Amino acid sequence: xxxxxxxxxxxxxxxxxxxxxxxxxxxxxxxxxxxxxxxxxxxxxxxxxxxxxxxxxxxxxxxxxxxxxxxxxxxxxxxxxxxxxxxxxxxxxxxxxxxxxxxxxxxxxxxxxxxxxxxxxxxxxxxxxxxxxxxxxxxxxxxxxxxxxxxxxxxxxxxxxxxxxxxxxxxxxxxxxxxxxxxxxxxxxxxxxxxxxxxxxxxxxxxxx
Amino acid sequence: xxxxxxxxxxxxxxxxxxxxxxxxxxxxxxxxxxxxxxxxxxxxxxxxxxxxxxxxxxxxxxxxxxxxxxxxxxxxxxxxxxxxxxxxxxxxxxxxxxxxxxxxxxxxxxxxxxxxxxxxxxxxxxxxxxxxxxxxxxxxxxxxxxxxxxxxxxxxxxxxxxxxxxxxxxxxxxxxxxxxxxxxxxxxxxxxxxxxxxxxxxxxxxxxxxxxxxxxxxxxxxxxxxxxxxxxxxxxxxxxxxxxxxxxxxxxxxxxxxxxxxxxxxxxxxxxxxxxxxxxxxxxxxxxxxxxxxxxxxxxxxxxxxxxxxxxxxxxxxxxxxxxxxxxxxxxxxxxxxxxxxxxxxxxxxxxxxxxxxxxxxxxxxxxxxxxxxxxxxxxxxxxxxxx
Numbered sequence: 001x002x003x004x005x006x007x008x009x010x011x012x013x014x015x016x017x018x019x020x021x022x023x024x025x026x027x028x029x030x031x032x033x034x035x036x037x038x039x040x041x042x043x044x045x046x047x048x049x050x051x052x053x054x055x056x057x058x059x060x061x062x063x064x065x066x067x068x069x070x071x072x073x074x075x076x077x078x079x080x081x082x083x084x085x086x087x088x089x090x091x092x093x094x095x096x097x098x099x100x101x102x103x104x105x106x107x108x109x110x111x112x113x114x115x116x117x118x119x120x121x122x123x124x125x126x127x128x129x130x131x132x133x134x135x136x137x138x139x140x141x142x143x144x145x146x147x148x149x150x151x152x153x154x155x156x157x158x159x160x161x162x163x164x165x166x167x168x169x170x171x172x173x174x175x176x177x178x179x180x181x182x183x184x185x186x187x188x189x190x191x192x193x194x195x196x197x198x199x200x201x202x203x204x205x206x207x208x209x
Numbered sequence: 210x211x212x213x214x215x216x217x218x219x220x221x222x223x224x225x226x227x228x229x230x231x232x233x234x235x236x237x238x239x240x241x242x243x244x245x246x247x248x249x250x251x252x253x254x255x256x257x258x259x260x261x262x263x264x265x266x267x268x269x270x271x272x273x274x275x276x277x278x279x280x281x282x283x284x285x286x287x288x289x290x291x292x293x294x295x296x297x298x299x300x301x302x303x304x305x306x307x308x309x310x311x312x313x314x315x316x317x318x319x320x321x322x323x324x325x326x327x328x329x330x331x332x333x334x335x336x337x338x339x340x341x342x343x344x345x346x347x348x349x350x351x352x353x354x355x356x357x358x359x360x361x362x363x364x365x366x367x368x369x370x371x372x373x374x375x376x377x378x379x380x381x382x383x384x385x386x387x388x389x390x391x392x393x394x395x396x397x398x399x400x401x402x403x404x405x406x407x408x409x410x411x412x413x414x415x416x417x418x419x420x421x422x423x424x425x426x427x428x429x430x431x432x433x434x435x436x437x438x439x440x441x442x443x444x445x446x447x448x449x450x451x452x453x454x455x456x457x458x459x460x461x462x463x464x465x466x467x468x469x470x471x472x473x474x475x476x477x478x479x480x481x482x483x484x485x486x487x488x489x490x491x492x493x494x495x496x497x498x499x500x501x502x503x504x505x506x507x508x509x510x511x512x513x514x515x516x517x518x519x520x521x522x523x524x525x526x527x528x529x530x531x532x533x534x535x536x537x538x539x540x541x542x543x544x545x546x547x548x549x550x551x552x553x554x555x556x557x558x559x560x561x562x563x564x565x566x567x568x569x570x571x572x573x574x575x576x577x578x579x580x581x582x583x584x585x586x587x588x589x590x591x592x593x594x595x596x597x
Contacts (some may be wrong), residue, residue: 006532176355182395 012123013134016142022144023193024200028114032106033147034186040163042102043151045092047144053084054116055136059082062124062132067170073123077120078111085110115143158183169188265340267472270342271465272524278461279454280305282574283352286451307456312347314479315356319363320346338384339367339378343525345385348455349517349565350392351399353405358396362388382572383531386565393565401561406451409427427452429504429516429554429561445514456520466523475527478539483522486547487513494555505555512551521550521564526571533575535582542578546571 012048021027029050036046059079061068068076089107092100100107111115119139124132155161160168166179182188247459284301288294320339328334346363367390371380406427427450444450448458458460469475491509512518526532526546533542546567553563560566 024503074387132319178396178399180395181397185394187394 009131009134012127012131013138016135016138017145018142018200019204021067021146022115022118022139022202023143024197026118027197028118029143030193031151032113032190035108035144036103037147037151037154037189038158038184039102040148040151040155040176042099044144045096045099045101045146046106047140047147049092050110050113050115050143051137051140053088053110054119054140055079056134057084057116058079058119058124058132058136059129059176061120065125068125070082074117075124081111081116081120115139124166144159146193146196149196150189152187153192154183158188182190221250262340264474265325265338267468267474268341268524268559269344271468271474272341272348272455273466274461275455275520276309276344276348276460277302278448278458279348279456280309282449282457283288283308285449290407307350309347311356312359313344313352315360316346316363317343319360320367323364323367323372327376333376338347342366342384344387345455346388349385349389349453349520351401353394353398353407358392358399362392362395365391365547367454378530378531381576382569383525383528386525386569386572390569392477399409411551426518427561442508442511442514445511446468453517453520456517459519462519462523469523469527474529475523476529476532476539478536479527479532479543480522482543483526483547484513486544486574487518487522488547490548490551493497502555504561512554516552516562517564521568522547525564525568531572531575533582535579538578538582542571542575545574 018023018024020026023030023033032046032050037043057077060080061077064076085108089100090111092103092107119135123135127135152162155163156167159180160166160173180188280318281298281302281306284303287304288301299510317339320343324339343363345357350359366384370382370384370387371377374380389400414537446459448461451458466475469544470477470480488509491507491512494505497505508517521542526543533539546564549567550572553560553566557563
């Protein structure tokens, strides 16, 4: 097993943050990114939930990867993910009820998140638990920061608040400023996401040249 | 004389000149003012003296009657609501001009500014498409739209409806309508309802101040609220009624349509079939007679002259870039726009006007319609050649 912070381990963690970001580069997990980012708070919670679930399902699947029969591996992976999703959903209901109501079905739908299945298939099935853990954390955070970025713009421009606090001053509203209603619609997060991908791609191609 | 001045100025803007950063601006103005004499360097090609900048100018000229009438109508509605004299034609027009001018200026400054920056950045020529869009946008908005909203919408539509597709001629959606759709969804209270159709403040000492609570509903807005609209066909044709600036007068739009058709810029097939499609659908709703739906019971001839139907049919649906290009496709495209616009009006109480959404929707399908017609031609010719 590789050393705890070998080059490979570090790569497993840092690559999905930017260069091989699951949302920006692989364009996975878009559906939930559009649905839960109207406010910043659910976006943060969603990002963290996905991070936790990806990390631990990666570890569990990686631990039992040698005993999983190849033909039924997807079902076993699903059972693992479903168990973790249920736990997270219960924890949220117990400790952060308001947010869990806002997120509604999207916590349950983490089971079908392409990032999860992708990481299990592509990474956890062929790598050790520690590296799989780092990979899960990396991909989860890579997904989370996109959600937070989109949620930040959408809540600021759509509701004039951040995490529920009023950011845009009253004076601006009196001067004729109006919140942009389109920002609260999922269509706009598509455009914001497109802009982030655009900027990211322009930045990375410039750097790799 | 213009040519001489331009020739004198040119060295400053060329590579190495002190103003080379503004090269594309200079280029844009030069080709706008005089027809470029440059010809293609390879092969044989024949140029018509009408290039796209000349086409754009014709469309802007065709828009003028509707714009002038719109200005007059702004003044008229303002005076009417203030209970003042509505016969002083010149004063009303002047007030409308004072209200509209800042909007047009903002629209052009923001839109052309972005175009200039992009052109300079990509080292391309300035594209002229914004000439028409910039005039259209203020004309399809309610008169009370704040200037900053206009600027935001223009920036959004130029960047996201045009530049990211590759600029003029490459866009899928009509940029002017995208700007309106953006405002419609982003700031719904400023775009519809009964508070936005009336200019309320005096402007440079012109016009009258109207009390803040004064409301004015468009005929379609009234119908959507289940009130039978007042007025008859002739009032709607003349257009002294509330509505977006350019859309109210059918007569002024008809003059524009005549200019467009006479110069051959707009296709009569598209334009005509929009009206046919709208008339048929409205007529069907008339005889179907939906219970308790005031919009369905507007007679079909009134449907055609109300709201943005005429303006959309003449200036938006016929946009050569975003409409269908095959001859048969133009009929299908137009018919569907007309039918969809009326259907949205009648069946969706949330949207009193359906023209914008209908045209945007069909913009999306125009390439598909063209594809079907091209494929049909190909397979027909194939069959013909094989049967011999």
